[in-house]
Amino acid sequence: VSENSKNSAALQRLREIDREYRLLSHAAAVLHWDQETYMPEAAVRDRAEQLSLLSGLMHDRITHPQIGEQLTALGVAFEQDPVPRVPETFRGIERAFLRELARQYRRNSKIPRRVVTELARQTAIGQRVWVEARKTAQFNKFSGQLAVILALVREVSSCLGFEDHPYDPLLDEFEPWLKTAEVGEVFAGLREGLKRLLDRIKGSGKTVDTEYLSRTYELEKQKSFGLRVLEALGFDFKRGRLDESAHPFTTTLGSDDVRITTRYDDRFLPSAIFGTIHECGHGLYELGFDPSVRGTLLAEGASLGLHESQSRMMENMIGRSLPFWTHFYPPLKRLFPDSLADVDLRRFYEGVNRVTPSFIRVEADEVTYNLHILLRFELEKQLISGELAVDDLPAAWNAKMEELLGLKPPDDAKGVLQDIHWSGGTFGYFPTYSLGNLYAAQFFSTLKGDVPDWCKQVERGRFQTILAWLKENIHKHARVYPARELCTRVTGEPLNPRYLLEYLDEKFGDIYGF
């Protein structure tokens, strides 16, 4: 048996294990999607058991001892260096496949099954407890369970191991190979600039009116408008769907099956519109992967930050732009002639872009949103390192809110209890939201250079060139390149907060007149 055929047999075996893992994860995605959209309410218990079995089967595959054996047989070294070392003979897709498989195998094998199971159990409890605590705005109802979850997450961190900061291996799950310190540095630059910008906005003395956004907007008309926007943006309904759920999301149920959801509020127009455009950005990314990665672990976004860059660019840089509404405001106004009677294009554009410090992250504007993330990033790091005790969290939260946004939450529901993440054991995820904004602005700057008449195209409702650019430069590469490498390939330099700050300065300088 030649070296070559031994290698190809090993690769074949690895591909098979990965294939089964992906198929199971897509099957689980169908079950999740159904749970959030159409499942009858009494089926919660059945569904939990089904999903738990599927997770177990997935875990068996991603930690299959043969993965380690075959990788070693192929000369892939993955025990030491952060980035697995793949022999030079493997190039392109194959090389990326081995790198990612080694990474995922290593991560998953290092966490004992006991910890995985216990975390699943405690976070299931955690989410129930959190819902109750948030309802009554009582952090002390949640703090005990949060401490249990936090202890388990810290155990995960030590199982995975780290050199610099225990937050590193958690962040690494969502943003492979990015270090806490690097994020800290980028965020520090961002914070400076945002503070300056907020001061100028406050100093402008201008107030933006948004009263009309809370008038009555019939749901069915909102739906038809959303579909119209999706069509224009190039979302392929042969390979996807739009449905409703309590919390909007995008999920991939197969290479040709990417579904997005949104929610409609008949007394607040922006919810559905920008939610739909945001998820559309995620969906277009998943639908744009090159067929060569179909059904493999490379058929994912390069990182969560990268994924978020595609949704944020679509939602904010395109969807909240003046050219976009130059095209879409007239049909919107025709749909809602009463509620928008006294609102002209400029007033609408300014309204959906108003900047104002607020308590709730998911309702924040493009500028202050990032301050909400900086706050969570700081607190998460301290919780994981042990510098901050769970019991001191509400006070720390409120102090940071005061410091960053100049606001003191009236209660914990509008403060430390507002997000679901920690109750689910998700630490290291929050920074990816701002990383997404940063990547988005940096990519968008390159895109504007490559498509100089983007404004005119968007004003005419034409998005084909923009989508083709995104597909060619970002989407088709899926997870073949690590996020930071992709950033440099596309924009010529590493992640730099300058681009987001310049974009925000320009946009809000125009709106607020400075």
Added chain:
Amino acid sequence: VSENSKNSAALQRLREIDREYRLLSHAAAVLHWDQETYMPEAAVRDRAEQLSLLSGLMHDRITHPQIGEQLTALGVAFEQDPVPRVPETFRGIERAFLRELARQYRRNSKIPRRVVTELARQTAIGQRVWVEARKTAQFNKFSGQLAVILALVREVSSCLGFEDHPYDPLLDEFEPWLKTAEVGEVFAGLREGLKRLLDRIKGSGKTVDTEYLSRTYELEKQKSFGLRVLEALGFDFKRGRLDESAHPFTTTLGSDDVRITTRYDDRFLPSAIFGTIHECGHGLYELGFDPSVRGTLLAEGASLGLHESQSRMMENMIGRSLPFWTHFYPPLKRLFPDSLADVDLRRFYEGVNRVTPSFIRVEADEVTYNLHILLRFELEKQLISGELAVDDLPAAWNAKMEELLGLKPPDDAKGVLQDIHWSGGTFGYFPTYSLGNLYAAQFFSTLKGDVPDWCKQVERGRFQTILAWLKENIHKHARVYPARELCTRVTGEPLNPRYLLEYLDEKFGDIYGF
């Protein structure tokens, strides 16, 4: 280790394997349901791969060697007798569990994986080829593939083994422990009676008008009417749903998740109404299982015929009855005041019950429907035994149609190509439709004895007592008793065609005036 604790460990292991099998089958049901209702069209290939993996995982479980070992350890003898012999120490649910597990293990283990895989492959091709052949009404386009499938099905039959007729083990999949000869005998009695009845209907000289059923009926109104009927019949929307699909079906996605589908035709009112009521009957059966069988292989209908009895009773004996429309016709007429303006209750009742020989099984009335089944049963037996060659099938079909219904199909699309079953390798299934009608009438006769004022209740739109009767006598038992045993328990005697014939004679004697 005592005998008792050894036994309970063995039972525990068997329950675990069965539990995984059921969870996987429910997960697969979610994927199937989604495929038929909401899945984007391009996802067909993804979905096929996901479902194929899940089938493989299910097959691994249902043929797990430990099942045979543990059953043997428990003293269950399943190699020889048709009905597995379970030691007397096991009673009730436990006894039924062991009987059914032994039955399913034996069936599935006897068929080599090669045959299972090949049959899946050839029937996937078969269904595509059949669609094409039906489109152009050319049987010779399909005959080659049908011959390949038939050969495999005959191989399945010999793997399973039989004493009397090679059709026995095929029928046994759907109607456990019922023999071909027994069905033949029951059907012979049925045929006699149906022939007599049809002659009397023809002889009556009465024509029933159905023109108004093909007027315009707005889809949204049909939907709201269907939901209203389902509510009244007691379908629990917390544990189920109604959706649309090309072919109506009922599927169970979990103990508390039973979904039905229907199709709407704005130019033919009965499609959706009776389709919905039919599937509701199936759904109520699945929703009525006793909680003690939850998540086990006993949480199924006793047989397909038994299942069909629940849908047919609801659709025909209740849904097409005069008391039913006495209650529901007024609101239906209010929904469609134009299309039903000149139609009174009696005319409506007679129209939805018109008896007339026709080519297509799924459009047939209550009387001639069974003749379509007798035809298929005869031909299937001959195909499986080898008495009838595939090439001679169209001629045999047309001859039987002439003999039973007095019609000669104009082409094969309206004849031998009309049903999907054979292209999918499904032989032995057709008789369960008529068995369902027979069981339904026999059960209904007992029900009428136990609930003498059923007519009055239905006229008032009250179905609680009927549903409670069905649940107590049939639904809750799920698969604990074999179908024939259940029939005797409920009605006091084995399956007897007399009941269906009496029911039909009475109903159509009234409509056709004899």
